[in-house]
Amino acid sequence: xxxxxxxxxxxxxxxxxxxxxxxxxxxxxxxxxxxxxxxxxxxxxxxxxxxxxxxxxxxxxxxxxxxxxxxxxxxxxxxxxxxxxxxxxxxxxxxxxxxxxxxxxxxxxxxxxxxxxxxxxxxxxxxxxxxxxxxxxxxxxxxxxxxxxxxxxxxxxxxxxxxxxxxxxxxxxxxxxxxxxxxxxxxxxxxxxxxxxxxxxxxxxxxxxxxxxxxxxxxxxxxxxxxxxxxxxxxxxxxxxxxxxxxxxxxxxxxxxxxxxxxxxxxxxxxxxxxxxxxxxxxxxxxxxxxxxxxxxxxxxxxxxxxxxxxxxxxxxxxxxxxxxxxxxxxxxxxxxxxxxxxxxxxxxxxxxxxxxxxxxxxxxxxxxxxxxxxxxxxxxxxxxxxxxxxxxxxxxxxxxxxxxxxxx
Amino acid sequence: xxxxxxxxxxxxxxxxxxxxxxxxxxxxxxxxxxxxxxxxxxxxxxxxxxxxxxxxxxxxxxxxxxxxxxxxxxxxxxxxxxxxxxxxxxxxxxxxxxxxxxxxxxxxxxxxxxxxxxxxxxxxxxxxxxxxxxxxxxxxxxxxxxxxxxxxxxxxxxxxxxxxxxxxxxxxxxxxxxxxxxxxxxxxxxxxxxxxxxxxxxxxxxxxxxxxxxxxxxxxxxxxxxxxxxxxxxxxxxxxxxxxxxxxxxxxxxxxxxxxxxxxxxxxxxxxxxxxxxxxxxxxxxxxxxxxxxxxxxxxxxxxxxxx
Numbered sequence: 078x079x080x081x082x083x084x085x086x087x088x089x090x091x092x093x094x095x096x097x098x099x100x101x102x103x104x105x106x107x108x109x110x111x112x113x114x115x116x117x118x119x120x121x122x123x124x125x126x127x128x129x130x131x132x133x134x135x136x137x138x139x140x141x142x143x144x145x146x147x148x149x150x151x152x153x154x155x156x157x158x159x160x161x162x163x164x165x166x167x168x169x170x171x172x173x174x175x176x177x178x179x180x181x182x183x184x185x186x187x188x189x190x191x192x193x194x195x196x197x198x199x200x201x202x203x204x205x206x207x208x209x210x211x212x213x214x215x216x217x218x219x220x221x222x223x224x225x226x227x228x229x230x231x232x233x234x235x236x237x238x239x240x241x242x243x244x245x246x247x248x249x250x251x252x253x254x255x256x257x258x259x260x261x262x263x264x265x266x267x268x269x270x271x272x273x274x275x276x277x278x279x280x281x282x283x284x285x286x287x288x289x290x291x292x293x294x295x296x297x298x299x300x301x302x303x304x305x306x307x308x309x310x311x312x313x314x315x316x317x318x319x320x321x322x323x324x325x326x327x328x329x330x331x332x333x334x335x336x337x338x339x340x341x342x343x344x345x346x347x348x349x350x351x352x353x354x355x356x357x358x359x360x361x362x363x364x365x366x367x368x369x370x371x372x373x374x375x376x377x378x379x380x381x382x383x384x385x386x387x388x389x390x391x392x393x394x395x396x397x398x399x400x401x402x403x404x405x406x407x408x409x410x411x412x413x414x415x416x417x418x419x420x421x422x423x424x425x426x427x428x429x430x431x432x433x434x435x436x437x438x439x440x441x442x443x444x445x446x447x448x449x450x451x452x453x454x455x456x457x458x459x460x461x462x463x464x465x466x467x468x469x470x471x472x473x474x475x476x477x478x479x480x481x482x483x484x485x486x
Numbered sequence: 487x488x489x490x491x492x493x494x495x496x497x498x499x500x501x502x503x504x505x506x507x508x509x510x511x512x513x514x515x516x517x518x519x520x521x522x523x524x525x526x527x528x529x530x531x532x533x534x535x536x537x538x539x540x541x542x543x544x545x546x547x548x549x550x551x552x553x554x555x556x557x558x559x560x561x562x563x564x565x566x567x568x569x570x571x572x573x574x575x576x577x578x579x580x581x582x583x584x585x586x587x588x589x590x591x592x593x594x595x596x597x598x599x600x601x602x603x604x605x606x607x608x609x610x611x612x613x614x615x616x617x618x619x620x621x622x623x624x625x626x627x628x629x630x631x632x633x634x635x636x637x638x639x640x641x642x643x644x645x646x647x648x649x650x651x652x653x654x655x656x657x658x659x660x661x662x663x664x665x666x667x668x669x670x671x672x673x674x675x676x677x678x679x680x681x682x683x684x685x686x687x688x689x690x691x692x693x694x695x696x697x698x699x700x701x702x703x704x705x706x707x708x709x710x711x712x713x714x715x716x717x718x719x720x721x722x723x724x725x726x727x728x729x730x731x732x733x734x735x736x737x738x739x740x741x742x743x744x745x746x747x748x749x750x751x752x753x754x755x756x757x758x759x760x761x762x763x764x765x766x767x768x769x770x771x772x773x774x775x776x777x778x779x780x781x782x783x784x785x786x787x788x789x790x791x792x793x794x
Contacts, residue, residue, distance in 0.1 A: 144757030147545065169545035169760065260740045317630065317652040319738065451544070454759030458565045458743060465654060465742025 099389035101157035103376075104133035104149075106142035109322040111344020115410035122402045128389060133159075138320075140263060150175055155379030157390055163200040163209050163375035164446035170377070171203045177378040182391045183207045186398060193417035194371055194435070200446050201375060209375040210394040212403075213412035216369040216431065217271050217339040217443070221346070222358040225331035226253045237364035238275055241335060242305070245312050248334045256312040257324035257333035262461035264321055266453070268337040269460050270444050272309070273302045274370070275363035279441060287447045291483035295475060303471035303478075310464055328357065337363070339372075343411030343427055353426035361430055369434040372443025373412070452485040532773065539766035547762055556767035566768065569746040575658050576747070577726040580665055584722050585715070587666065588673030593703055595674070596681045606678070610671035617668065621735025624664035625651065628736075651737055654744035661729075661736055661745060668732075669725060673718050680714030681707065716787065727776060748772050 101123070107116045113134075120130040133156055135142035143166065146159045150170065161167050170176050183189065183198075192198045192211065201209035220238070227234045230251035235241040245255040258264060274282045277298040284293040293299065316333055318324050325345045327333035336342065343359070351357055362368050376397060378390040396402055403414040408421050413431050421428060434440070445453065459481065463474040542552040560566050591609060595602050612620065627633040630649040638646040650660030684707055692702040708715075730749035737745045739754075748768060756765030 140754075140758050144753070147757060147760075151546065166760070173546050261738060262740070317649070319740075450758065450760040451764075454754060454761075458563075461740065462564065462742045465740065465744065 098128050099385055100129040100131050101386070101389055101393060102131040102133050103158045103160075103393075104135060104142070104146050104156040105160035105374075106135050106137070106139050107160070108134050108136045109320075109345065110348040111409065111411060112341065114348065115344065115406050115412075118405040118409055119397065119402065122396060122399075122405075123393060126392070126396065128392075138261070138263070140261075150379050155381065157381070157386060158376050158378050158393060160374050161209070161377055162372060162443070162445045163197070163211055164372070164443060165449050166445065167209065167377055168203070168449075171208050175379055176208050177380050177387065177390055178206050178208060179210060179378065179391065179394050180207045182210075182394050186395050188398065191398070191416045191418060193415070194438075194440055196440070196442060196446075197371060197373065197375075197415055200442075209377045210397050211373055211375040211415045212397050213373045213407055213410060214369075214371050214415055214435070215339050215341055215373045215412050215443075216361070217267050217372065218274060218362045218368055218370050218441075219340050219342070219427075220271070220335055220337050220360045220363050221325070221328055221342055222335040222360070223328045223331045223333065224356055224358055226251075226328075226334045229253065229331065230334075234358045235364075236360065238272070238305070238360075239365070241363075242308065242312075245334070253332060253334055254313065254316040254327070255334040256309055257316055257318070257327040257336040258313040258464070259321045259324040260317070260319045261321070262457035264324070264338070265464045266457045266460045267339065267444075268309075269302070269306050269456075271337050271363060272306055273299065274368060274441065275365040276302045276305055279366060279368060282441065285482055286444060287442065289482055289485045291479045294482045295479035299478075300471070300475060303475045306460075307463070307471040307474075310467065313464075340411055340413075340427070340431060344409065347409075347411060353428075359427040359430065361434060367434060368439045368441050369431060370441040370443045372445055373415070449486055452481065455481045535766050536770050536773075539763060539770045541763050543762040543766070545760040545762070552763070556763045557771075559764065560767050560771065565743050565746055566748070566751055568743045569748045569751045572658050572745060573726070573729065573747050576662055576665070576729060579659075579662050580669070580726055581719075581722055583662070583666055584670050584673050585718060587670045588718065589677050589708075591670065591674040592677035592681055595678055606675065609674050612668045613671045615668065617731040618735045620664050620668045621732045624660070624667070625736045628660050628663075652741055654741055657737060657741065657745045661732060664732060664736060665725075665729070669722065673722065676714060676718055676721075677711070680711045684710060727772065 103119075105116060107113060116132070116134070120132060123130040135145055139162065143161070146156065146161075147170070149155055150159075155175075167176065179201075188198060188207070189195075194214075197211045197214065198207065201207050201211060220241070222234055222241070224234055226248060230244075230247045230253060232244050232247050235244055241255070248255045258268065270282075270286075273285075281293055281296075281298040284290040285299070316324070316327055318327065321338055321342070322345050324333070324336050325338060325342045326349075328336045329346060329349045329351060343353075346353070346357055353359065376394065378394060381387060381390075398416065400416065400419045403416055404419050404421055407414045411428070413428070413435060414421065417435075421432075424432065448456070456478070459474065459477055463469050538547050538549075539556055540551060540553060541548060542550045542555070595605060599605065615623075628649070628651045630636065630647075630652070635646060635648045638648070650656035650663075688706060688710070689702070692706060697706070728749060729747050730753065733739060733745055733747050733750055739746045739750055749772070752765045752768045752772070755761050755768060
């Protein structure tokens with residue numbers, strides 16, 4: 078009897094304490110130095126509300142993390158929240174009713190008014206209901222150049238891709254690999270996307286990626302892109318790294334001249350203590366076409382059968398978009414805030430360029446928002462094969478590319 | 487009386503068949519959970535996979551029939567063809583080398599070398615590591631900037647180049663080295679156990695007849711170790727077909743597509759590309775190829791014995 082009462086008392090204490098503090102497991106793939114620093118801002122803010130942030134970081138990037146998240150959701154053991162790139166990745170999970178409807182939070186917090194640009198919220202919306210909380214704007218459209226490397230080679234830092242390609246020989250002569258490229262296929266596909274916006278123009282890019290126009294993909298504008306991408310293969314020889322942050326590290330250490338990578342690379346420069354404009358230069362749209370693609374990360378919340386957790390999930394969703402959290406998170410991560418009414422604490426040269434483009438409305442949707450994951454995988458495979466097969470000609474890859482676009486849904 | 491009754495019952499057997507079913511009840515009940523698991527999980531799961539490989543399932547399984555579309559796309563995919571080719575290269579090399587190295591090591595240890603226990607532990611030790619750890623270790627050893635190449639260069643051979651993981655035509659052999667390092671120890675132990683099971687008298691007889699040691703191994707001992715080889719073959723074979731984690735840890739399929747394997751194709755299609763149908767079609771093809779190789783062999787190996 079005595080034991081039973083003790084146990085009952087104990088369980089009462091446990092349930093009482095869990096009523097005030099809810100543990101939410103949050104899964105994400107932010108593991109590089111800058112990313113980890115940024116996600117800790119979320120965790121601090123959430124812990125400050127008296128709840129507990131249980132960190133479920135998965136190393137290896139989105140391609141590794143997404144399957145783990147999806148299998149846990151389908152398997153009936155969902156995390157309380159998880160990171161996805163908003164767009165078409167979560168489409169089917171929403172259709173199957175596995176994700177929590179956040180429309181009431183969005184209405185209470187007025188997301189429709191504060192989220193800028195508004196197409197971020199559109200990417201979270203299915204049939205008029207909102208299912209995700211966007212947390213940042215990331216753009217692929219950047220090239221990062223090492224000022225130190227160009228100093229060593231004794232030439233000025235190029236201001237466009239054309240100049241970069243023309244001066245690549247001087248870098249090689251100085252023993253520097255002109256272009257840093259990681260070995261994973263998404264990096265090669267991403268760099269190709271940036272080059273196609275910059276060299277074929279936004280209209281051609283939209284025709285191919287949004288409208289799935291295979292004729293444009295097989296046309297002259299894109300032929301130019303494939304030629305340039307083929308030539309870029311030569312510029313990356315000599316640096317064998319896998320992860321994107323290792324490639325960024327080569328630019329930071331001045332052993333490579335430049336890297337085409339999204340603005341998340343800026344977090345790495347910040348962690349290494351480099352200053353924009355002095356130690357490194359950034360060129361949005363490769364300095365050819367100044368645009369920003371508005372991809373980014375968003376948090377989705379799986380449906381759980383526990384009202385307490387559901388309430389906490391909604392609380393967390395609101396917190397992620399609140400002004401102080403937006404500022405501290407995006408300052409650490411090097412991304413742009415999703416609301417237009419906050420000022421970042423430390424705005425450097427590059428972030429300012431991004432904010433200016435955002436204000437000017439020179440925006441494109443992100444590749445992940447217009448192409449299905451299936452198509453993206455096929456393009457990853459094709460472009461990584463091209464990148465690593467010197468005997469494959471630009472014409473060959475272009476016709477295969479056009480075939481994939483023609484079949485895309 | 488009791489005895490004659492029993493024989494009567496035995497003779498009445500043909501008319502009352504069920505006795506055979508209830509023989510060894512205890513062991514049959516004990517086997518039930520495994521039988522159930524095999525039927526529901528393995529056979530049931532396999533049938534389910536094959537059925538859904540004819541659908542256009544995306545992230546979630548859906549019965550939206552698309553006929554043979556998934557298979558058509560599969561066999562038109564360069565990545566799939568490269569995967570199969572890679573698996574064939576890896577499989578053939580791994581099978582032959584594991585058997586040869588495993589047997590040679592076992593035979594050497596069997597010659598009563600000093601410190602056999604220590605050597606056996608050293609050879610078997612890598613097997614205690616998972617493929618992921620093995621892959622990471624060899625990724626570092628084969629990394630030109632940290633591993634073997636830089637060590638040899640540091641010793642003075644400046645022109646030494648050994649960088650298989652970043653070379654499309656050598657990458658499968660970089661994987662093979664790691665696979666062999668991990669797998670041969672176990673095969674060696676099995677072979678050693680087999681060798682220890684050979685009667686000493688065989689060796690004495692061979693010596694009396696004046697047959698050399700190597701010849702005795704090849705002509706007498708190996709044919710006697712047939713069951714041991716069959717066991718090894720099954721172990722190596724299953725290791726080859728499921729080759730996945732080693733590739734993920736060492737190269738993640740690169741450079742380009744040059745170290746893709748079928749299991750990886752399945753994983754990328756299902757979870758990266760959110761295209762379950764395509765992944766199911768690929769895994770069905772993996773099953774079909776295993777069945778094509780295994781069934782005739784199993785009939786030859788096990789079917790023959792019953793008759794004989």
